[in-house]
Structure formats: C-alpha cells, structure tokens
Amino acid sequence: MRRAVASVWAVILTAFFVQTANGLQTSLLSVRAGLEAFHPVTIGIVMASYYVGYSAAPLASRAVIGRLGHVNTMGIGALCAAAVIAAHAFVVTPVAWAVFRMVSGFALSSLYIGAESWIHDRVDNEKRGRVFSIYMVVQLIAMTLAQALLSAGDPRTALPFLLAAGLFAVGTAPVLLARGTAPHRAPPEPFNIVRLFLASPLGAIATVLSGVTWSIVFTFGPNYAQRSGFDLHQVSLYMALAMIGGGLLQFPLGWLSDVTGRRLTIGLMSAGGIAVALLGLWADGHGDAAKYLASALTGALVFPMYAISCAHTNDAVAPQNRVAAAAGLVLLFGLGSIFGPLACGGAVAAMGTGGLFVVLAAALSVSLAAAAITR
Numbered sequence: 001m002r003r004a005v006a007s008v009w010a011v012i013l014t015a016f017f018v019q020t021a022n023g024l025q026t027s028l029l030s031v032r033a034g035l036e037a038f039h040p041v042t043i044g045i046v047m048a049s050y051y052v053g054y055s056a057a058p059l060a061s062r063a064v065i066g067r068l069g070h071v072n073t074m075g076i077g078a079l080c081a082a083a084v085i086a087a088h089a090f091v092v093t094p095v096a097w098a099v100f101r102m103v104s105g106f107a108l109s110s111l112y113i114g115a116e117s118w119i120h121d122r123v124d125n126e127k128r129g130r131v132f133s134i135y136m137v138v139q140l141i142a143m144t145l146a147q148a149l150l151s152a153g154d155p156r157t158a159l160p161f162l163l164a165a166g167l168f169a170v171g172t173a174p175v176l177l178a179r180g181t182a183p184h185r186a187p188p189e190p191f192n193i194v195r196l197f198l199a200s201p202l203g204a205i206a207t208v209l210s211g212v213t214w215s216i217v218f219t220f221g222p223n224y225a226q227r228s229g230f231d232l233h234q235v236s237l238y239m240a241l242a243m244i245g246g247g248l249l250q251f252p253l254g255w256l257s258d259v260t261g262r263r264l265t266i267g268l269m270s271a272g273g274i275a276v277a278l279l280g281l282w283a284d285g286h287g288d289a290a291k292y293l294a295s296a297l298t299g300a301l302v303f304p305m306y307a308i309s310c311a312h313t314n315d316a317v318a319p320q321n322r323v324a325a326a327a328g329l330v331l332l333f334g335l336g337s338i339f340g341p342l343a344c345g346g347a348v349a350a351m352g353t354g355g356l357f358v359v360l361a362a363a364l365s366v367s368l369a370a371a372a373i374t375r
Helices: 002-006 009-035 040-088 094-122 125-150 159-170 172-177 193-199 201-227 232-260 262-283 288-302 305-314 319-351 355-373
Strands: none
Touching (some): 009 094, 009 125, 009 159, 009 172, 009 201, 009 232, 040 172, 040 201, 040 319, 094 125, 125 232, 159 172, 193 201, 201 232, 201 288, 201 305, 201 319, 201 355, 232 262, 232 305, 262 288, 288 355, 319 355
C-alpha cells in the first residue's frame, strides 16, 4: 500500500488544492446566487452548467492526454479554472455565470480524467479500492477546509473568488514536480460508453447516479442551508459536516469493497442513503441539530459512491483502455450531475427545501435496484 500511494502522491496532493478551490467556489457561488435573489430554477441551471462542460471534456480527453500528456493536461486545467472563478467576481449575471461554469467544468473534468487515469494506471486491482478511497478522502478533507474558507471573506466581494483562483494555481505545482513519474504510454486506445456499460453495467449505472446525488448535495446543500435560515457560519458548518461524514466512511467503505465485493458495498450504501434521505425530510422541520445530523450522514453515504463505482468498473478494464475508461466514467458522472441540480431546483421550487431529499431518495432507490439486478 505504501508503494502504491507513493506512486500517485502528486495526483493526490494536486487533488487536495484543486478540491479546496472547487469546494470553495461551489459553495461561494451557491450562497452568492442566493444573495443576488436568483430563482431556485435559475440557480439549478447555473450550477448544472458546470456539468455540461464537465461532460463535454471526456469527448476530447483521449486525444488531449495522448498529445499533451497527463501533467500538461492537469496543469492547464487548473490554470483555466483559476482564471474563470476570478471572472465570476466581476461579472455577476446568470447568463455569464452559466457560461463561466461550463468553461470551469470542462477544465476541471480534463484535470480529473488525467488524475484518475494516472491512479488506475499505477495501482493494481487488489489495492485500487483503498488507494482511490485515499484520493477521495483527501478531496473530502479539502472540501471540508473549503467550507471554513467560505466564511473568511464577504461573498459580495472579490476576495473569496480570488482566494479560490490562487488555490487552483497552486494545485499545478505537485504534478509539475512529479513529471518523471507520470504514465508514459502510447496514445490511449478508445473505449466507448457502450463498451463501458458492457464491461461493468453496475459500475456505469452507479457512476451516473453518484453524479446525481453528489451534485445535489454539493451544489444545492449551501442553498438549502441558507433557505433554512442559517447564517454564513452555519452554512459552512452544514456543508463541512457532509464532507467530514464522507471522509470518515470513504476508506472503510473502500476497504469493504476490496474485501467483500463492490456490488454488495454499493447496495448497502444505497439502502443506507435512502434511509438518510428520509431522515433529512423529517429533519427539515425539526431544528438545527437534526439538519446537521442529516447532513453528516448524507455525506457519509453519498460522497464515497463514486470511488467504489470507479473501482468496480476498472476491475474489468484492461490497462491500455484506462485513460479512455476514466474519460467515460467522468462523462457518466457529469451527465448524472447535470440532471441533479436541474431536478433539485424544480423539486425545491415545487415542494420547498425538503425537495432536495426527495430527489436524493429517488436516485438512491435506482442505485439500490441496479445493485440488486446487475453485475
């Protein structure tokens, strides 16, 4: 395990800085949109726009990584994200933000494909669940730190936007320093979505649904807390608890998937997530402590799903297909993530704040069914 982690340390460290910045920018934009009195449906469209760009990047990533390599792809992605989040501070309109979010999504999706294919290239099947879980735990720690940074500056000013931009820029350093350890393969072979579903139906379906649930919590969680009457510090705490919950269970669930099987783990997580979504519905009218508990438990069962789904899929993928498979998984996650904020925005507009948990329960029910009937 030590050798496996050492072979991908640069990716993990870059992910820390990038996800600190990304966590800050997502919560910041959700809160600022509320302060600007954007309609819930408008917020859903703006936040979903990120995932439109996120889903477009995998279509070009195989050629981009084949030409530029993992290091350059990740570095350029982080710098583009830095420029775009800074632009949000100076042009505050729904249309401009939607465009900025698409560009940011494309840049960061390219970065993640480089990072995740690097990991899957360097780590064998027996350790993949645990190493990928470490990668995800570091990201969740970063996003937890981001919630503390949210209250470090007034969301109406440029300061927090520029702070996020600086963190993105710093994220380029680790992979540049580890350039010599990056994968050096011939241009990756194609591996389309149909082949991905055929290789691992459950992995592909669970990846789509993890995109739905992750994006709901990540993009609408701050707005939910704000609509529940929380001040900025309470919004930060609400989101931090979700990240902490995910971080605490990420590695144990990765270990469980390595030992007992990924299908069983995905089924257990989905069933638990449905119960937690129902708890969230109940907590909506039962005080702050209940809302905080629901947030922590939701994060614990929603955020680890992507790592388990990716590991399940890559168990069935040959090494020469891993870059293309990583691109396919990011595309599936992105497509699910487009739907999440759109569905949540409509549900919140129709049902109030509890609509967030209704959509979560529906998505996790589909995930549970997939674990029961597919391989």
